[in-house]
Amino acid sequence: MRVLALMSGGVDSSATAYLLKKEGHEVVGATLKLFELSKEGPGCCGSPRDVYDAKDCARMIGIPHYTLDETEAFQKGVIDVFKRSYEEGETPNPCVECNRSMKFGPMLELAESWGFDAVATGHYARIGLNEDEKSLSLYRAHDERKDQSYFLYMLKDNQLSRILFPLGGLKKTEVRAIAEEAGLPTAQKAESQEICFVGAMADGDYRNLLNHSDQAGPIIEQRSGRVLGRHQGYFNYTIGQRGGLGVSVGEPLYVTAIDPAQKTVYVGADDELLRSEISVADISWVHGDAPGSRIPAQVKIRSKSPAVEAMIEARDGLTAMVRFNEPQRAPTPGQFAVFYDDVRVLGGGKITHAR
Numbered sequence: 001m002r003v004l005a006l007m008s009g010g011v012d013s014s015a016t017a018y019l020l021k022k023e024g025h026e027v028v029g030a031t032l033k034l035f036e037l038s039k040e041g042p043g044c045c046g047s048p049r050d051v052y053d054a055k056d057c058a059r060m061i062g063i064p065h066y067t068l069d070e071t072e073a074f075q076k077g078v079i080d081v082f083k084r085s086y087e088e089g090e091t092p093n094p095c096v097e098c099n100r101s102m103k104f105g106p107m108l109e110l111a112e113s114w115g116f117d118a119v120a121t122g123h124y125a126r127i128g129l130n131e132d133e134k135s136l137s138l139y140r141a142h143d144e145r146k147d148q149s150y151f152l153y154m155l156k157d158n159q160l161s162r163i164l165f166p167l168g169g170l171k172k173t174e175v176r177a178i179a180e181e182a183g184l185p186t187a188q189k190a191e192s193q194e195i196c197f198v199g200a201m202a203d204g205d206y207r208n209l210l211n212h213s214d215q216a217g218p219i220i221e222q223r224s225g226r227v228l229g230r231h232q233g234y235f236n237y238t239i240g241q242r243g244g245l246g247v248s249v250g251e252p253l254y255v256t257a258i259d260p261a262q263k264t265v266y267v268g269a270d271d272e273l274l275r276s277e278i279s280v281a282d283i284s285w286v287h288g289d290a291p292g293s294r295i296p297a298q299v300k301i302r303s304k305s306p307a308v309e310a311m312i313e314a315r316d317g318l319t320a321m322v323r324f325n326e327p328q329r330a331p332t333p334g335q336f337a338v339f340y341d342d343v344r345v346l347g348g349g350k351i352t353h354a355r
Contacts, residue, residue: 009050012122077101090334126168217263240330
């Protein structure tokens with residue numbers, strides 16, 4: 001099989017390329033240049049150091065390597081979406097948008113046009129047959145602590161046959177051991193802990209990317225309607241946030257809601273963060289259509305949250321109401337709700353409202 005391996009310069013993608021070459025595939029490495037750097041430092045994915053590491057690993061593995069300039073597409077498909085989401089009072093997840101608009105849309109098309117059979121990445125997720133043994137589905141990784149299926153919910157079944165996730169059945173310690181055995185320089189490289197372009201372009205603070213003009217407004221206690229103070233920009237806050245509010249009432253306060261139209265931040269007690277249902281839009285189902293109008297499932301409302309039992313009430317195929325069996329703390333507009341049937345991904349979409 002002829003495989004285009006996307007190499008970020010980290011241990012996971014390097015080990016992926018190595019394993020595929022070892023299995024006898026014809027592998028070509030590619031690293032995406034996604035943005036211009038204002039600084040370089042630890043954890044800045046996409047930095048010149050990362051490109052160098054990817055090229056160095058490709059050389060040691062014995063495969064060709066190319067750097068693809070995708071800065072314009074990344075600006076439009078990820079950075080601009082990220083900024084717009086914050087300006088709309090949301091808390092975005094750019095890693096989901098990057099997978100959607102960069103890695104598994106254009107790259108699959110590019111790979112096909114170049115004569116590749118598949119695209120491979122270092123994501124921790126699995127692809128396997130459905131119960132009907134005719135179609136493919138996306139599954140959680142064996143190592144649930146590293147599972148990245150949440151970030152991949154938008155993949156369609158007709159794409160899965162052209163994608164490889166060699167690390168889906170491995171633990172991180174095993175991946176590092178494989179890279180060590182292969183002599184790859186990334187074997188003990190630290191993982192990126194921040195949003196790549198924020199660290200590289202905004203000195204680690206996403207607010208440096210946003211429009212700060214005329215964004216001040218009131219901070220209001222939700223229960224009483226009392227104005228407690230003023231903020232200098234609602235984009236400084238996220239649902240569930242406790243610290244840095246600049247106001248106090250003698251008990252802990254949390255951000256409970258953000259109204260960008262009125263430039264208002266609402267605060268309240270911890271129990272005011274509990275929500276029984278969420279609205280989800282722009283839904284992508286792995287198999288094209290919702291598997292029913294009422295779908296019992298497990299739902300993750302953020303990448304690090306556990307999947308919880310819920311009923312999905314599908315509407316027009318692109319939207320749904322999700323009703324939790326038990327109220328959930330701080331579901332946040334702009335984040336993504338991903339639907340599971342045990343370890344199998346059904347689909348997901350963006351949270352727009354929580355009640």
